[in-house]
Amino acid sequence: MRPMPSRRHAIADDIRDKISSGRIKAGERLPSEAQLASDYAVSTATLRSALAVLHGEGLVEKIHGKGNFVRYPLRRITYLGGGLTPRTKPSADSALRVSVRITNLQAHGQLIGLLGVSASSPLTEFLCLSHQGKSPHSLARIYVPHELALTDVPTESRCYEGVEAKLAELRPPLAAVRERVTARLPTPEEVTTLRISSALAVLAITRVAADRTGRVVEAALLVLPDDRTDALFTTHHVTHEGTSGE
Template structure:
């Protein structure tokens, strides 16, 4: 016996169809939740449950104090594992705009273990928030020992590549890059910053890079929403000369 779709899924299907066909434009503010609840003849709780389905799919973005906005599916980007700096790959037409905010701080909590430094050691944080149009796409926090950080970086910049180039010049050659990848739900802060549903999983990548002496010269924490991100890691196998020789 075929089950009857719940009201929240019927509503979600209707709004999804209106977005996909262009009846509701990208970036358009939906009617208020009270108006939508009245239109579909359901309670506000049921209406919000339907919207949460679409928020989890990335088709509806709720902005606190402003309302719910239609969003076409985000372009997917590729995170390339093993890179020396923050890097995503995408086609030219899907290039993301990145805002970088720079802050000097002292090591604490997780940062002391990631960078293997004592509490209160001077660090520089680069908070990178990428945007697709006006909507946040993904975020990353990059932590560098203060002595390896450029001294002339502005508090806010729109040029990520120039900062990456400066960092590469100051630090010693990398000998090892370790990355840990996990899928989890976003923290309340991450959900608010990226304007995503708290039910949408994110790809969390922790990357630690060290030089030939074993010193950690970079620690990065990346958060990529699962509806718009992929990751690729390539393993290079070295041929053992002792077994390949004649």
């Protein structure tokens, strides 16, 4: 015999069914947790446990101070690594926009090692948060030495590459890029910023770019939630044909 589902999974199944059938539509706010707990005749703790299942699946998001909402389906993007220029390949109808916040700060923590600078060296941070509609999609923090930072980077862009293209106007040409990809759970700050479940894995990509002298001119920390991101790395082998002299 198939085991009976737990109460929290039964509740999650029922709400999931209402979402998939259209009885609860994308963007719609769910009843309050107290009301849902009463409707399902369970404790608030059990109800929140059921909602946590739906949060982890990306079906429901909790907005602080407003409640639980049915999430609009988020389109997947593909991070294209292995090149001098970072690129993302969104689906045709993803309609992502990127907001940019620029902050001047001093090198600290891992930034010292990533950029190869001394503590308190002046840096500029470009915090790029992409959105699909009203829902946060992914997060990137780009750090450059302060003297290489432009002041006219747009605060709104249609893509992460648009921000990168603007930064490339001042920095030297890139000669080497090192990318490290890690799958991990999000930090509390990332959970809040991206409105994702603390149980949803993210792809954390650390990208360090150097010029022809070996100087690091940019370090980027990207956080891409697993439910909307793929990563593709392509290696290009260049063969040099030798010539023989007489």
